Amino acid sequence: xxxxxxxxxxxxxxxxxxxxxxxxxxxxxxxxxxxxxxxxxxxxxxxxxxxxxxxxxxxxxxxxxxxxxxxxxxxxxxxxxxxxxxxxxxxxxxxxxxxxxxxxxxxxxxxxxxxxxxxxxxxxxxxxxxxxxxxxxxxxxxxxxxxxxxxxxxxxxxxxxxxxxxxxxxxxxxxxxxxxxxxxxxxxxxxxxxxxxxxxxxxxxxxxxxxxxxxxxxxxxxxxxxxxxxxxxxxxxxxxxxxxxxxxxxxxxxxxxxxxxxxxxxxxxxxxxxxxxxxxxxxxxxxxxxxxxxxxxxxxxxxxxxxxxxxxxxxxxxxxxxxxxxxxxxxxxxxxxxxxxxxxxxxxxxxxxxxxxxxxxxxxxxxxxxxxxxxxxxxxxxxxxxxxxxxxxxxxxxxxxxxxxxxxxxxxxxxxxxxxxxxxxxxxxxxxxxxxxxxxxxxxxxxxxxxxxxxxxxxxxxxxxxxxxxxxxxxxxxxxxxxxxxxxxxxxxxxxxxxxxxxxxxxxxxxxxxxxxxxxxxxxxxxxxxxxxxxxxxxxxxxxxxxxxxxxxxxxxxxxxxxxxxxxxxxxxxxxxxxxxxxxxxxxxxxxxxxxxxxxxxxxxxxxxxxxxxxxxxxxxxxxxxxxxxxxxxxxxxxxxxxxxxxxxxxxxxxxxxxxxxxxxxxxxxxxxxxxxxxxxxxxxxxxxxxxxxxxxxxxxxxxxxxxxxxxxxxxxxxxxxxxxxxxxxxxxxxxxxxxxxxxxxxxxxxxxxxxxxxxxxxxxxxxxxxxxxxxxxxxxxxxxxxxxxxxxxxxxxxxxxxxxxxxxxxxxxxxxxxxxxxxxxxxxxxxxxxxxxxxxxxxxxxxxxxxxxxxxxxxxxxxxxxxxxxxxxxxxxxxxxxxxxxxxxxxxxxxxxxxxxxxxxxxxxxxxxxxxxxxxxxxxxxxxxxxxxxxxxxxxxxxxxxxxxxxxxxxxxxxxxxxxxxx
Numbered sequence: 001x002x003x004x005x006x007x008x009x010x011x012x013x014x015x016x017x018x019x020x021x022x023x024x025x026x027x028x029x030x031x032x033x034x035x036x037x038x039x040x041x042x043x044x045x046x047x048x049x050x051x052x053x054x055x056x057x058x059x060x061x062x063x064x065x066x067x068x069x070x071x072x073x074x075x076x077x078x079x080x081x082x083x084x085x086x087x088x089x090x091x092x093x094x095x096x097x098x099x100x101x102x103x104x105x106x107x108x109x110x111x112x113x114x115x116x117x118x119x120x121x122x123x124x125x126x127x128x129x130x131x132x133x134x135x136x137x138x139x140x141x142x143x144x145x146x147x148x149x150x151x152x153x154x155x156x157x158x159x160x161x162x163x164x165x166x167x168x169x170x171x172x173x174x175x176x177x178x179x180x181x182x183x184x185x186x187x188x189x190x191x192x193x194x195x196x197x198x199x200x201x202x203x204x205x206x207x208x209x210x211x212x213x214x215x216x217x218x219x220x221x222x223x224x225x226x227x228x229x230x231x232x233x234x235x236x237x238x239x240x241x242x243x244x245x246x247x248x249x250x251x252x253x254x255x256x257x258x259x260x261x262x263x264x265x266x267x268x269x270x271x272x273x274x275x276x277x278x279x280x281x282x283x284x285x286x287x288x289x290x291x292x293x294x295x296x297x298x299x300x301x302x303x304x305x306x307x308x309x310x311x312x313x314x315x316x317x318x319x320x321x322x323x324x325x326x327x328x329x330x331x332x333x334x335x336x337x338x339x340x341x342x343x344x345x346x347x348x349x350x351x352x353x354x355x356x357x358x359x360x361x362x363x364x365x366x367x368x369x370x371x372x373x374x375x376x377x378x379x380x381x382x383x384x385x386x387x388x389x390x391x392x393x394x395x396x397x398x399x400x401x402x403x404x405x406x407x408x409x410x411x412x413x414x415x416x417x418x419x420x421x422x423x424x425x426x427x428x429x430x431x432x433x434x435x436x437x438x439x440x441x442x443x444x445x446x447x448x449x450x451x452x453x454x455x456x457x458x459x460x461x462x463x464x465x466x467x468x469x470x471x472x473x474x475x476x477x478x479x480x481x482x483x484x485x486x487x488x489x490x491x492x493x494x495x496x497x498x499x500x501x502x503x504x505x506x507x508x509x510x511x512x513x514x515x516x517x518x519x520x521x522x523x524x525x526x527x528x529x530x531x532x533x534x535x536x537x538x539x540x541x542x543x544x545x546x547x548x549x550x551x552x553x554x555x556x557x558x559x560x561x562x563x564x565x566x567x568x569x570x571x572x573x574x575x576x577x578x579x580x581x582x583x584x585x586x587x588x589x590x591x592x593x594x595x596x597x598x599x600x601x602x603x604x605x606x607x608x609x610x611x612x613x614x615x616x617x618x619x620x621x622x623x624x625x626x627x628x629x630x631x632x633x634x635x636x637x638x639x640x641x642x643x644x645x646x647x648x649x650x651x652x653x654x655x656x657x658x659x660x661x662x663x664x665x666x667x668x669x670x671x672x673x674x675x676x677x678x679x680x681x682x683x684x685x686x687x688x689x690x691x692x693x694x695x696x697x698x699x700x701x702x703x704x705x706x707x708x709x710x711x712x713x714x715x716x717x718x719x720x721x722x723x724x725x726x727x728x729x730x731x732x733x734x735x736x737x738x739x740x741x742x743x744x745x746x747x748x749x750x751x752x753x754x755x756x757x758x759x760x761x762x763x764x765x766x767x768x769x770x771x772x773x774x775x776x777x778x779x780x781x782x783x784x785x786x787x788x789x790x791x792x793x794x795x796x797x798x799x800x801x802x803x804x805x806x807x808x809x810x811x812x813x814x815x816x817x818x819x820x821x822x823x824x825x826x827x828x829x830x831x832x833x834x835x836x837x838x839x840x841x842x843x844x845x846x847x848x849x850x851x852x853x854x855x856x857x858x859x860x861x862x863x864x865x866x867x868x869x870x871x872x873x874x875x876x877x878x879x880x881x882x883x884x885x886x887x888x889x890x891x892x893x894x895x896x897x898x899x900x901x902x903x904x905x906x907x908x909x910x911x912x913x914x915x916x917x918x919x920x921x922x923x924x925x926x927x928x929x930x931x932x933x934x935x936x937x938x939x940x941x942x943x944x945x946x947x948x949x950x951x952x953x954x955x956x957x958x959x960x961x962x963x964x965x966x967x968x
Contacts, residue, residue, distance in 0.1 A: 004153040004175045010140050011150045013118040115141055146349035149341055151175050158342040159349055160221050163376040166566040171352050172209040179322040183237055185209040185364050190240035191227045201373050202364040208355035212373035218543035218562055221342040230330040239300055241316050245366050252279045254312045344548055394550055398571030402564055403514040416440035417449055420465035424508035427524055428461045451481045458526030467491045474501040503535045515550040515558040582863035583883045585906040586925030591882035592900055593892055595823045597635045607643040609636045618681045618817045619689055621834050623897045623916050624761055625674030630895035645753045649787055654683040655757055656792050657747040658693040674761050674916055687793035692810050693836040706731055706739035719790035722783055748795040752787030759783035811838045815846035823875030827867045831905050892922045893953050903927045919954050
């Protein structure tokens with residue numbers, strides 16, 4: 001009951017938040033299902049959380065929900081599994097509702113506010129932390145979007161979708177506990193078995209029931225709620241129980257407890273397998289129908305009046321299951337006090353993940369885990385509720401392709417006759433669209449194998465085969481054949497009724513049309529829409545057709561032949577998968593060399609390349625001494641340090657350090673070293689990145705007195721030049737440099753120009769010697785020429801106040817930067833980034849939002865790496881190009897401090913530390929050798945000597961060797 005209460009409370013707050021934002025409500029989120037049990041609007045039911053017991057119960061439930069990883073499902077995959085985009089009358093995009101004033105599908109500002117309302121309620125009422133509350137609301141809000149409502153004790157949700165085998169999975173979301181769900185699942189399984197003559201696989205958990213249907217099952221989904229009646233359901237359950245493994249287990253327990261089976265024989269314990277044999281012998285004695293051959297049993301098995309059998313059934317019905325509670329549930333459904341909503345989706349909803357991954361203890365049949373039909377379900381992850389989640393809408397091109405494939409293409413008169421038989425009839429419009437058919441139809445008419453039929457009351461002309469003439473004449477008694485013909489005797493002998501003739505013609509017709517409306521079928525045959533719908537319902541009961549809204553953008557209900565619909569579904573998946581196939585890690589590295597302009601043919605030139613290169617590396621922290629010696633020269637062929645200084649002085653770029661809190665709280669911190677991690681990024685994003693890295697220590701307590709004096713001056717007077725700071729603080733130049741170095745190392749100050757950091761990285765004594773040797777450059781290396789020194793955003797306290805919306809925007813910015821840097825992202829690549837970045841869970845939510853908005857693509861892009869992967873659309877063609885390139889033993893050398901040092905990340909080899917002076921040699925995207933501490937060695941650790949060309953490349957730090965190097 002607690003889970004139902006929590007869902008109901010959160011659902012009310014989601015809807016209340018939308019109303020408060022003036023965005024309308026979900027009064028009718030989906031087209032109405034033609035059933036007395038259709039949903040009339042959002043439920044007004046609410047169970048107030050009163051009393052300490054309710055709050056304590058809610059805490060336990062919320063903490064249990066918080067254990068569900070945000071955005072994960074046990075069945076990972078990138079394809080869509082589904083029927084169409086809708087409900088039992090399948091609605092437009094699944095899980096998305098047109099919001100008043102929004103002009104688009106999905107969650108907008110109103111829903112975002114409603115999520116915040118629900119989160120606040122969880123935090124204030126139940127007492128869980130904000131992170132857990134966000135995960136709970138995200139999970140339930142995504143389910144609410146997909147299903148249009150949440151299952152509670154006053155509402156049951158029916159969900160159906162296609163699996164990869166072409167069958168369907170039916171899920172009943174019933175939060176009534178496993179005892180009631182087991183009873184309901186067994187009874188439904190028996191009812192399906194009797195109706196379709198097919199043994200189903202089924203499972204039941206605390207919150208749901210799953211029935212795995214075959215390709216022959218087709219029915220209106222809402223009808224499942226009426227398959228069982230409270231007056232006869234108990235008898236159906238008893239018969240279903242006799243076939244379940246549960247009965248045999250309970251029988252052995254009862255028989256052993258009643259001492260009808262010996263536990264010991266000859267002073268030794270009876271082996272379990274022998275006890276099983278003896279229990280079957282005993283069952284054959286007291287209940288012979290249970291173990292009898294079913295071919296010898298007519299009707300239902302008769303339950304004997306035996307105490308052991310009665311006790312076994314009582315234990316099964318009242319202990320393992322709750323038959324009385326289940327019957328009360330059925331009565332509530334019949335009385336209308338319990339609402340039933342049916343949804344046909346294109347892939348599983350978030351709530352379906354649990355039951356699809358159910359363990360063997362939940363199975364209601366004896367099929368093993370590896371043979372379960374639920375293993376054929378591929379579920380793309382459920383998207384964040386703040387995205388316009390469309391659960392895998394069918395592709396228009398796939399629909400058109402299947403229509404074209406299904407439509408016959410005859411090559412001669414004989415095949416034209418087969419076409420007439422397959423289609424049932426051909427209309428005048430179809431004949432005009434295929435001029436070649438006219439000559440063949442004339443030939444068939446001359447042979448009395450076909451004729452043209454005129455329907456006087458409808459102004460229609462149809463072409464039919466002679467075998468179809470009795471069927472069409474039963475449908476239209478006034479039909480006139482020109483020329484007249486006689487059908488073969490075996491076809492004329494069939495006693496057609498109007499209803500059966502219409503069913504037969506529609507059965508043939510719909511097999512070649514794809515999704516089609518009732519109106520279109522009625523107009524082509526000259527009958528009423530009600531007659532066509534009745535015939536289609538009959539075909540649906542036979543498993544031949546399915547109804548829904550399959551064509552994107554359609555507002556009318558459509559019908560489609562089941563096998564064609566499965567082909568459309570597979571075509572939608574194939575289209576998405578064909579767009580990109582995963583590349584090997586070596587091909588991905590070759591792609592990255594071009595993507596980040598490290599390959600010689602792609603290297604940039606000129607001062608404008610500095611901003612473009614550093615925007616791609618935004619947020620990446622590298623050793624301070626590596627930026628101008630290793631990273632930028634590898635990407636800009638004619639790099640000059642003057643260009644970086646110019647961009648920094650103009651205010652377009654800035655450098656800073658995202659020092660962790662532990663470094664900030666040290667009593668003393670030395671000045672910046674060449675290995676100190678420093679980031680160069682657009683100045684306008686400084687505050688954003690400091691906020692992302694969790695820095696909010698605007699009043700550091702632990703620093704030297706000189707550093708404190710400089711810090712106080714900058715806070716009081718703002719950005720100041722070096723000589724202004726020296727004059728105000730009365731510090732010597734060397735002392736001021738040490739103080740500035742300490743503040744830089746803590747990430748509290750930065751200079752207008754990169755020359756400030758460049759000067760601090762070089763000791764004064766060495767700087768003087770270098771100045772003497774290079775007089776002209778000496779003027780640009782002095783710290784006095786670095787421009788103004790100012791406080792970073794973390795020292796000014798700008799990063800302190802960030803609400804949830806701002807924080808989400810910051811995370812999305814970081815996610816975009818990672819995509820811009822690598823083109824393709826996955827969780828393994830985060831190992832190359834700073835540990836202070838937002839966690840994978842938050843970045844994953846942002847990437848899913850971008851994917852749902854169509855800005856990026858999700859899928860499997862890099863082979864051998866687990867987890868979800870995302871790519872920029874413009875990166876996919878380059879990936880294909882990298883995969884198609886032939887191996888030419890092309891060598892590329894990069895620094896170990898470079899972001900492209902992915903050794904040990906994309907493969908299982910040992911990591912190479914990102915230290916200054918260490919270089920890595922790649923041959924066709926594979927790390928072959930490295931240079932560190934003056935030693936060249938193979939990357940695989942072998943002792944074989946390196947080829948001379950490899951050594952030259954590593955020692956000379958060339959970016960690529962033009963000559964072809966040996967592969968080993």
